[in-house]
Amino acid sequence: MAGTDTTLSPFPKDIALAPVIILVSPQLGENIGMCARAMLNCAVTELRIVNPRDGWPNPGATSSAAGATAVLDQANLYTSTKDAVADLEFVLATTARPREMVKDIYSTDAAAKEIRQRNAGGIQKCGIMFGPERAGLENDDVVFANAILNIPLNPGFSSLNLAQAVLLVCFSWLSAENPFSAQEIATEMGDTAPAKKEDVEFLLAQLEDELTQGGFFRSPLQKPTILRNIRNFFFRSAPTQQDVRTLHGIVSCLTGKRRRGQG
């Protein structure tokens, strides 16, 4: 079943290999399941588990995976970190704590680029290790890595849970690869400033008032939909402060004309 699950290979074949995720001594099955979900969110599918505290398979993992069961079904179990990394050419150890050993430190962005470059040249299989929930990786595990991966966060508040760490690392890899993430948006402002939302809203309230008085909304049922479309038009166009003044002028002008016509 898992082998034919199309969610596991959403990308063209020529896309680079995703890194292997290695969980060393994870404690709660629930966290393993949430890691599997985070991985599959980012099209990362190969999970290795070293000495899970509560054994394997773990029903708690399945229930928290939110459908990413194919990742769990295909996960491989190991009794040592050494065995879990044996067939890999390049391994990073995720840790926030400083270690007494000399190793390069990669940010998530730098790690994503490194893995992409290593994959580009051929088939270098890369892995990223994560330690148990509370203590993180031990030095005897870190030593198997080529370098350290540090997720650059608020230095005053950098503690993440396991699945969030996996999510950020996998998302950084995906973003470096993702054909869907490249879209750029450009806007020109000229020499005016954008209006505040409340100024636009005030304009819209006036307009609605006038339109209601003018009998614009023939069906009360359709009024909310029509108003939403109007509001969407005005917010989408990101009016400037000058635009808002101009639009007020237009509304006043048009209603003045109607009043004169009616009067």
Added chain:
Amino acid sequence: MAGTDTTLSPFPKDIALAPVIILVSPQLGENIGMCARAMLNCAVTELRIVNPRDGWPNPGATSSAAGATAVLDQANLYTSTKDAVADLEFVLATTARPREMVKDIYSTDAAAKEIRQRNAGGIQKCGIMFGPERAGLENDDVVFANAILNIPLNPGFSSLNLAQAVLLVCFSWLSAENPFSAQEIATEMGDTAPAKKEDVEFLLAQLEDELTQGGFFRSPLQKPTILRNIRNFFFRSAPTQQDVRTLHGIVSCLTGKRRRGQG
């Protein structure tokens, strides 16, 4: 207390303003707390909450915030999305579903750049809206946004929980700003390939054998530490296949010499 919490402003004053995070009709207090934690991880501190289902304040939020209580204490409560965005100049609505209205779609990277650019010119306050856990934002909320923010994930498995969505959006903003994330790593490989971990490990096992026989480890207590240092040295240097062959040759040569000397 919260106002003097140093974790709220870890960066130099000249760094751009973080976006405001707006949770519209969130359901579980626990999720609000996890959002606050994810925000503070990324140095994003201003939270606005529109009509939380279970009221506010919510003890469940505090217990899941893992110490990010300053964000919760300073959060502002609103009874409408309109009021929550009133003082903002630029607002994005996070949604994965297609909508019937015409709006630009930003990726997380494009959104991070846009917010940085808008902040760079002066004080344009930006906000990012997130909908309730199951259904996401309603069209009547999306309409208040200038554009849509779409987190580019595996299209076959893109469902995130609320706090994870907040984390990815805030982390993308932080990464575009973060003075700590810029580190790049460069490596030169020449025309050889890196060795597999198991080949390095096999070499180390042989070396350990020979060192034990040669009486290298005088104190059994120190042996693990010395071995770890040796392993760290070899893995850190990322030996190539050629290096491993050479090192085998060196070990054989040296031990052969010792045996000849002893024989």
